[in-house]
Amino acid sequence: MLKKFNHLAIAVKNIKKASEMYKHAFDAKVSSPKSYPKHGVKVVFVEMDNSKIELMEPLDGHSPISNFLKKHPEGGIHHICVEVENIYKVRDNLIEKGFRILGDGQPKIGAHDKLVLFLHPKDFNNTLIELEQE
Ligand code: CO
Numbered sequence: 001m002l003k004k005f006n007h008l009a010i011a012v013k014n015i016k017k018a019s020e021m022y023k024h025a026f027d028a029k030v031s032s033p034k035s036y037p038k039h040g041v042k043v044v045f046v047e048m049d050n051s052k053i054e055l056m057e058p059l060d061g062h063s064p065i066s067n068f069l070k071k072h073p074e075g076g077i078h079h080i081c082v083e084v085e086n087i088y089k090v091r092d093n094l095i096e097k098g099f100r101i102l103g104d105g106q107p108k109i110g111a112h113d114k115l116v117l118f119l120h121p122k123d124f125n126n127t128l129i130e131l132e133q134e
Contacts (some may be wrong), residue, residue: 002082022053040059040064042058077132109129
């Protein structure tokens with residue numbers, strides 16, 4: 001069911017500073033920031049030939065990544081994202097096998113304007129996995 005690796009996401013306190021750091025260190029191509037109020041984050045993508053790194057900054061104190069940044073004030077790896085062919089089929093299959101989906105279990109429009117959902121990290125070695133409809 002896992003089709004393609006899409007991105008690795010890093011939570012950061014200051015997305016502008018983090019973007020500048022990647023540009024300065026690697027001459028990296030970084031997309032312009034985009035806000036996703038429904039997800040409570042502002043994101044940019046550091047582009048590579050075969051993949052990307054998502055940098056995320058919380059939009060406010062209620063953002064789902066605010067707590068993460070309290071525990072990891074310098075930022076840190078937050079989730080990995082893998083593409084699937086049919087997100088509803090994969091979700092139903094996972095639920096049938098006893099895995100937990102975060103939130104209400106309904107796929108939402110994510111940072112690539114495609115449907116995404118998140119799996120419970122406790123079911124996957126404390127790794128937050130985002131599934132994205134390819
Ligand atoms: Co993501």
